Amino acid sequence: MxxxxxxxxxxxxxxxxxxxxxxxxxxxxxxxxxxxxxxxxxxxxxxxxxxxxxxxxxxxxxxxxxxxxxxxxxxxxxxxxxxxxxxxxxxxxxQYRKFIYIAFIIFFVFTSIGVISAANDGEFVRSILGNNYVNMSLENIEKGDPVAVYKSGSNWGSFIGITINNLRVGIIAFVLGVFLGIGTIYIMFKNCIMLGSFQYFFYEKGVFWESVRGIWIHGSMEIFAIVIEAAAGLILGASILFPATHSRYTSFKIGAKTGIKILISTFPFTLSAGFLEGFITRYSNIMPHWLSVGIILITLSIISYYYLIYPYKxxxxxxxxxxxxxxxx
Known part of the structure; x- marks a missing residue:
């Protein structure tokens, strides 16, 4: 036929x-x-x-x-x-894998802009992170502990505070998708520029490896989850822009419902990242290299498998x- x-x-x-x-x-x-x-x-x-x-x-x-x-x-x-x-x-x-791919492309592009900007403008990092944070980080580097900031506060206090903040960022990234996805892209831009300039700052000071071992113990799940939450926001925005065969209102309801499900699915990973940051990251400078690298690779593999490979299976x-x-x- x-x-x-x-x-x-x-x-x-x-x-x-x-x-x-x-x-x-x-x-x-x-x-x-x-x-x-x-x-x-x-x-x-x-x-x-x-x-x-x-x-x-x-x-x-x-x-x-x-x-x-x-x-x-x-x-x-x-x-x-x-x-x-x-x-x-x-x-x-x-079903919505293209939005996840787009969110990752946006993430890498904006983070690269942060790196390039920091590399070409000596004052860029201070304009993004603030003088107090940069000065504090410089003092910590001189003391031989670049990520000492993660040791401040109690374990439980850090865990709860960090988790609430990360959940807030993810929810905002999704909700602002209602502005045709532009709000979500803005949140991505703001956070990715900060991440890129932040990592370049440590690279420039010669402690890039130490920062990676500390930051990405919790950052693998934390950042990955934010990207997925941004994808949910893009789905919400696209449901308004491109209703296809549905009325715009019906398409919006479908997009909102779909996005909320994706958003909720990231919560366990965000909680896990908060736990790692509150209880594990503070010991990154004294734990063996193989252990810190192993934690980073395992956490990154788990969340990558769930969102990028398991759906195909x-x-x-x-x-x-x-x-x-x-x-x-």
Missing amino acids: REVSFIKQNKEKWLSFEKAVFNNDFKDPDELASQYIHLINDLAYAQTYYPKSKVIIYLNQLAAKAFQKIYKTKREDTNRIVGFWKTEVPLICY IQKEITQNPHLNLSNI
């Missing part, structure tokens, strides 16, 4: 199914599951005979959304919370096994 005929034959069925999924128009969960299986069969057919067709992208996204709907209509049990992080969020991350399982028992994924 030619691709045009395939699309023409199934177009009405897909559009009807899409409308029912997005508008919660299925009264019978079994009917939704049955239609989902038909959709997966169409997707498999398209992948076989039209591997370069854009219809595959459309059916893939529709299938992911339908799966989320089926999953939610199942009777809730004690595994519902686990299922949120194990299945629902990874599927959302796969879940999507592949669903695509290849449409009859899979959803509660056991």
